[in-house]
Amino acid sequence: MTLPHHAFFRGRVVPYSEARVGVMTHGLNYGTGVFAGLRGYWNDEEQELFVFRPREHFRRFLESARLLRMELPYSEEHLASALNELLRTELYREDCYIRPLAFYADETIGVRLHGLTPEVSIVAFPYGSYVSNEEGVHAMVSSWRRVDDNAIPARGKIAGSYVNSALAKADAVAAGFDEAIVLNQDGHVSEASAANLFLVKNGVAVTAPTTDNILEGITRRTVADLLRRELGLTVAERRIDRSEIYLADEAFFCGTGIQIAAVTRVDHRPIGSGRMGPTVSALRKLYFDVVRGRVAAYRTWCSPVYAGDKDFALPLPDRAEEQASEPARNPGLRLAR
Numbered sequence: 252m253t254l255p256h257h258a259f260f261r262g263r264v265v266p267y268s269e270a271r272v273g274v275m276t277h278g279l280n281y282g283t284g285v286f287a288g289l290r291g292y293w294n295d296e297e298q299e300l301f302v303f304r305p306r307e308h309f310r311r312f313l314e315s316a317r318l319l320r321m322e323l324p325y326s327e328e329h330l331a332s333a334l335n336e337l338l339r340t341e342l343y344r345e346d347c348y349i350r351p352l353a354f355y356a357d358e359t360i361g362v363r364l365h366g367l368t369p370e371v372s373i374v375a376f377p378y379g380s381y382v383s384n385e386e387g388v389h390a391m392v393s394s395w396r397r398v399d400d401n402a403i404p405a406r407g408k409i410a411g412s413y414v415n416s417a418l419a420k421a422d423a424v425a426a427g428f429d430e431a432i433v434l435n436q437d438g439h440v441s442e443a444s445a446a447n448l449f450l451v452k453n454g455v456a457v458t459a460p461t462t463d464n465i466l467e468g469i470t471r472r473t474v475a476d477l478l479r480r481e482l483g484l485t486v487a488e489r490r491i492d493r494s495e496i497y498l499a500d501e502a503f504f505c506g507t508g509i510q511i512a513a514v515t516r517v518d519h520r521p522i523g524s525g526r527m528g529p530t531v532s533a534l535r536k537l538y539f540d541v542v543r544g545r546v547a548a549y550r551t552w553c554s555p556v557y558a559g560d561k562d563f564a565l566p567l568p569d570r571a572e573e574q575a576s577e578p579a580r581n582p583g584l585r586l587a588r
C-alpha cells in the first residue's frame with residue numbers, strides 16, 4: 252500500500268509525517284473513534300477524479316460520531332470541502348481510497364465518552380481492489396457473531412467494533428476462505444466483515460434489514476436503486492436465514508472497499524451455478540460505469556475534484572481567517588505531479 256503524502260489534520264492539510272498522535276491517545280487505547288471509507292475514481296476521458304457519494308458518507312460519519320457523543324466542529328459541507336482540498340493537494344490521477352477518522356484525542360486514561368476532545372483526520376491514497384477475486388469469492392459462515400445494537404451499534408462505523416470484523420475475517424482467511432459472513436445472535440444473516448450481502452433468487456434481490464446489526468452501506472443503497480431501476484429486479488429488505496444463502500441463484504457482497512464481488516461458494520457449497528451469474532455480472536458493469544461518472548442519470552452521485560472551484564468557496568471553521576489572507580489557489584492544479 253502506498254502511503255499518502257498529506258493528511259487533513261487539526262483543521263488543515265499538512266504533510267502526512269506531521270499527522271501523528273501519542274500512544275496514550277484515548278481512541279487508540281479504547282477504540283473510541285469512528286471512521287468512513289470513500290473511493291475516488293479516476294475518469295481518463297474527462298481527466299477527472301470523482302468522489303462517490305461524499306455527502307452520504309459524511310452524513311453517516313457525523314451520525315456515527317453522534318453515537319459516541321462526539322461534538323465535531325464540522326458539517327457535511329466542511330468535510331467535503333476539506334476532502335476536496337486534500338485531494339487537490341495530492342493531485343491523484345488514479346483510483347484512490349479515502350479514510351476520514353474522528354477520534355478522542357486526549358492522552359489520558361479512563362474508559363468513558365464524556366469530558367474528551369475529538370479530532371478529525373482525512374487521508375487518501377492510491378487503491379485498487381480490496382479482494383483479489385471479485386468475480387468468485389468463497390465465503391464461510393463465521394462462528395463469530397455480529398456485535399449487537401445493544402453492545403456496540405453496528406449502524407455506526409465505530410473503530411472499536413471492527414475487532415469483531417477482524418476476528419471473523421482473520422479466521423475465515425486462516426481457514427482458506429476469502430471472506431466471512433457473520434450471523435446475528437439469533438442466527439439470522441447480518442453481513443460480511445466489511446461489506447453488505449445480497450442474495451438473488453427468482454428475480455428478487457434480498458438483503459438484511461437495517462435492524463439486523465448491519466452497517467447501512469452507501470453501496471447497499473446504491474445497488475438497491477440500480478437493481479430496481481436499471482435491472483428490473485424486486486428488492487426486499489428482510490430477515491435472511493443462513494440456509495437461504497446456500498439455495499440462492501446468485502449472491503454478492505457490496506461495499507466501498509470490496510465494490511461488488513460475486514460470492515460463488517459458501518461453506519464449500521456452490522451458489523447457483525458456482526460461477527458469477529447474470530445479475531451480478533450486469534450489476535458490476537453498471538456500477539463501474541456509474542462510479543466513474545459515465546452514466547448521466549447518476550452523475551450527481553459523483554463529485555468532481557478538479558472541475559469548478561465552487562466546492563472551495565466554504566472555508567473550514569478554524570481556518571477562515573488564515574484562508575482569507577491566502578493568495579488565490581493555483582488554477583493549474585489539473586496538471587500531473
Ligand SMILES: Cc1ncc(COP(=O)(O)O)c(C=O)c1O
Pocket residue numbers: 288416442443444445446447465466467468469470471505506507508
Ligand atoms: C461492516 C461493514 N458493512 C458494510 C460496509 C459497506 O458500507 P459502504 O457501502 O457504505 O462502504 C462496510 C464498509 O466499510 C462495513 O465496514
